[in-house]
Every structure is written in structure tokens, then in C-alpha cells.
Amino acid sequence: MSFRYAFARPALTVDCVVFGLGQDGLKVLLIRRGRAPFRGKWALPGGFVETDESLEDAARRELREETGLHRIFLEQLYTFGRPKRDPRERVVTVAYYALVNLGEHRIRASTDARAAAWFSVSHLPGLAFDHAEILRRALARLTGKVRCEPIGFELLPRQFTLSQLQQLYEKILERPLDKRNFRRKILGMGLLVPLDGVEQDVAHRPARLYRFARRRYANLQKKGFNFEI
Amino acid sequence: MSFRYAFARPALTVDCVVFGLGQDGLKVLLIRRGRAPFRGKWALPGGFVETDESLEDAARRELREETGLHRIFLEQLYTFGRPKRDPRERVVTVAYYALVNLGEHRIRASTDARAAAWFSVSHLPGLAFDHAEILRRALARLTGKVRCEPIGFELLPRQFTLSQLQQLYEKILERPLDKRNFRRKILGMGLLVPLDGVEQDVAHRPARLYRFARRRYANLQKKGFNFEI
DNA sequence: TCAAAAGTGTTGAGCGTACACCCATGC
DNA sequence: GCATGGGTGTACGCTCAACACTTTTGA
Numbered sequence A, B: 001m002s003f004r005y006a007f008a009r010p011a012l013t014v015d016c017v018v019f020g021l022g023q024d025g026l027k028v029l030l031i032r033r034g035r036a037p038f039r040g041k042w043a044l045p046g047g048f049v050e051t052d053e054s055l056e057d058a059a060r061r062e063l064r065e066e067t068g069l070h071r072i073f074l075e076q077l078y079t080f081g082r083p084k085r086d087p088r089e090r091v092v093t094v095a096y097y098a099l100v101n102l103g104e105h106r107i108r109a110s111t112d113a114r115a116a117a118w119f120s121v122s123h124l125p126g127l128a129f130d131h132a133e134i135l136r137r138a139l140a141r142l143t144g145k146v147r148c149e150p151i152g153f154e155l156l157p158r159q160f161t162l163s164q165l166q167q168l169y170e171k172i173l174e175r176p177l178d179k180r181n182f183r184r185k186i187l188g189m190g191l192l193v194p195l196d197g198v199e200q201d202v203a204h205r206p207a208r209l210y211r212f213a214r215r216r217y218a219n220l221q222k223k224g225f226n227f228e229i
Numbered sequence C: 001t002c003a004a005a006a007g008t009g010t011t012g013a014g015c016g017t018a019c020a021c022c023c024a025t026g027c
Numbered sequence D: 001g002c003a004t005g006g007g008t009g010t011a012c013g014c015t016c017a018a019c020a021c022t023t024t025t026g027a
Helices: A055-067 A131-146 A162-173 A179-188 A214-222 B055-067 B131-146 B162-173 B179-188 B214-222
Strands: A011-022 A025-032 A046-048 A073-080 A091-099 A116-120 A192-198 A208-212 B011-022 B025-032 B046-048 B073-080 B091-099 B116-120 B192-198 B208-212
Touching (some): A011 A055, A025 A055, A025 A131, A055 A091, A073 A131, A091 A131, A131 A162, A162 A179, B025 B055, B025 B131, B025 B162, B046 B055, B055 B073, B055 B091, B162 B179
Parallel strands (some): A011 A091, B011 B091
Antiparallel strands (some): A011 A025, A073 A091, B011 B025, B073 B091, B192 B208
């Protein structure tokens, strides 16, 4: 290696695909751009990587600055570097995806008055840059990953009912699941801890609340256990 | 977004983890560094991304320049950007992994006389930079991916016997497989085409040759088929 | 008492796994 | 004829999928 390319470096950004789960299915958090190019268009939250921060730190910082979100599940997705993906000049972006629980995390529009809003993944507006492609890949990763890793819990409140969990999987996998089989399977893994409380303020029999046994999963995982829906 | 960071851009490189399958298990292609830092240490083949090439093009170009390999399976792995991963200055690297068939691809040492050599993944020398970490992640991806996608075929010659295929899986998964069950399962998928030829020059009954039905797999995949060993 | 969702078992089919012997070939 | 790997079938257990009714609560 040499540093002969020191003066032709691509710019480096991070972008985040933030998923949340609403009543009517999976949602994505977008930001309306305040400047050219693509001024007024919706885009993924993101921005430039600073010199002394890791890529993940950059993603978390941008998320916090632009949406107020912090302390959430975040994982690297893919790096996009097609030469003309930014019309101005060469920009390579490291994309991350994040999962949040809509109830427990409030979105705060960023300081410079750009709007932030949730969109159903099935009714998306036109997006800036190649963000539609990034989003497609994030969605594919999410639907692939929920089948074999218990990341779906990140989209639910800390305490949840089995029906909520089942609906989550039904929305992400886009197919109905059998209630009895689902409960048997998920409880059989021994990764849900039943709590004392039950649902409140519902006009029917209230359901038992559970939480995900995060640490127990970490231990099982080391021993080669694998989660499968 | 703004371009206020235009003068503090990290350098951007690509690195490739090239896997091959030898008699004694899985191997990785390494290059001995000719310059500081880490001069004389073994490292992954790679180098700087040029202004007008995509990331994958950069990876393929570097592989060709440094090892002579071309037209091989290559897929993006992960992007590594810890601030101090290069002792000189900030360098972010987009890692790729590649699969080659040792018999059909000869390695050619690069023009500037750096050595290139295959190492068993179980007996690796100390590596430059964070390349050991990159390699660990590539190995994890490979072992995870062969279970559910037919990428193992990339490590075999175009024509192969069922025993070769079974041995491949046994080496990658590091566990023995039952011959009859393996054959039943793999043939049952209908993705192997039996050829007319048989093995040559063996001191026992020669085995039938097969090839992987790449296009048939692509079609099945669209319909939601999934490959599982 | 009605509506609405919670909670609960059984059965059959298909799949994965375990297991042992004869076959074709080169030397 | 012997050594070497190639090639083949069956039986059992387990997991998955299909399926309907009773219970609890609030209104």
C-alpha cells in the first residue's frame, strides 16, 4: 500500500435505516432534506464521518442529532459506493439499520428544522440518492434475520404480550401464524420470562406480560443454540 | 448534509479474504507486505479505492493486480473503521470475501515481488493491521452462509463428485456427515446435474461427476426455495 | 349477557437421523 | 484377490402444521 491517492479520497458518510413497528405494519424513519441536492426530498438520516470516531459512533451521533434517538439496537448493514450515487462528487456511505420501539422512543425533529417522520414501508415517498436501494437491502436483512435471531424484541416494549409478539412476526414475515403453534414454540425455547403483571385497560381478558431473557439467550448462543421462528 | 469535512476525509481501501479448499481444509490467501507499516508481515490483499470505480471493482482490481485472480465469486463482507486501525492515519476499509477453486486458479505473485501464499485457517501467521479480525468475520460469514446458500460450489471444480462435495461441507462445518443422508438430501434438491463422465485415474470404483445447476437455483430462489444442508 | 381476545391439546405427515452391506475398479 | 472408496434402503423418533373450544374480562 502507498498513499498516492491521498488527494482523491471519496467522502465518507453513514446512513441509518430506522425501523419501528406501528399498528399497521413496519415503518421507517425519514428526514426531509433542507438543502440541495434533493432539497425537499425524503432521505435516510445520516451524515459525514468525523476523523476520530468509529463508523458506529458516527451513525449513533447522526441519529441522535437528527432524530433524538439514542441507546437503540444498531447494526452495520452494507457499504454503498457506486461512483455516481451522489450527483456532486464521489461519496461512499456505510449504511446501518436500527430497531426501535415506537412507544418508548419519541422522535425529536432536528435542531435545524428538518422534518422527521415515520412512513409505512409499503407506502414510501420517492427517496433522495440511492436511499431506496439501501432501504430495500435493510428490509431484506430484517426479514431474513428475524427468522433466526431474536432481534424482533427490539421493536417491542420491554414488557409485551405473546399476541403482540406474534403480530410482530406476522407483520414482518407478512404471513399469518398459528396461535397455538407459535406460543408453544416460543415458550419452549425458554427465552421468555413470565412477569406478574397483565395488560391494562383492555375490554377483554387481559394477557400475561413477558420479557425477553436477553442474558439467557447470550449464554445459549455461546453453546450453539439457534433461534428459529 | 454539508461538505464541511472535505479536508478531513478518511482514506478508503478494500481488502479481500480469499478462501480456497485444500486437502487439509480451508485456506486463505495472504500477501507479504513489502513496505512499512508491518513490513514483512502477512496481510490480506487489498489497496486504495480509486475515484471512479465502484467498491467491488476496486476489490476485483486489487485481487487481479496482487494475485492474478479474476472472475471469481466475490461478496462484500463488512466495513472496518476503528480510528486507530492503521497506525499512520485514519483508514476505513471495505472488506470482501472471495471463494476460489484451488485447482482451476493459479496464483501469480504480484509484479512488485511481494509473495502471495495460501495458509490453513487453523495455522495462521500474525497478520498486519486488524486483518485477523477481518478474517475471523469472513470465516464466520462463510460457515454461516454455506448452511443456507449453495456457495460451497464456488470452492470446487466445475465438475465434481458427491464425495468431494461432502468433504467440502465436512471441512467447512468441521463435523462428519452421513454419506447416505447427505447424498439423498443434496440430490433431492434437484440442483445437481449428473454428467456422463466419471472420475479418472483412481484406484477404486470411479465416482460419477456432477455439476451445479446454477440457473435452476436462481429460478427456484425467486420462488422462495431455500437451500439447507 | 355479549363481545373480544386469552389461553389450551391432540393427531397425522413429513423430515432428519442412525445404521451396514454389496459393487466396481486398479494394482 | 485385495484394498479402496462408490453407491444404495429402511425404520424410528421428532418436529411441524392443522385444527376448535373454553375462559376471563369489561362494557
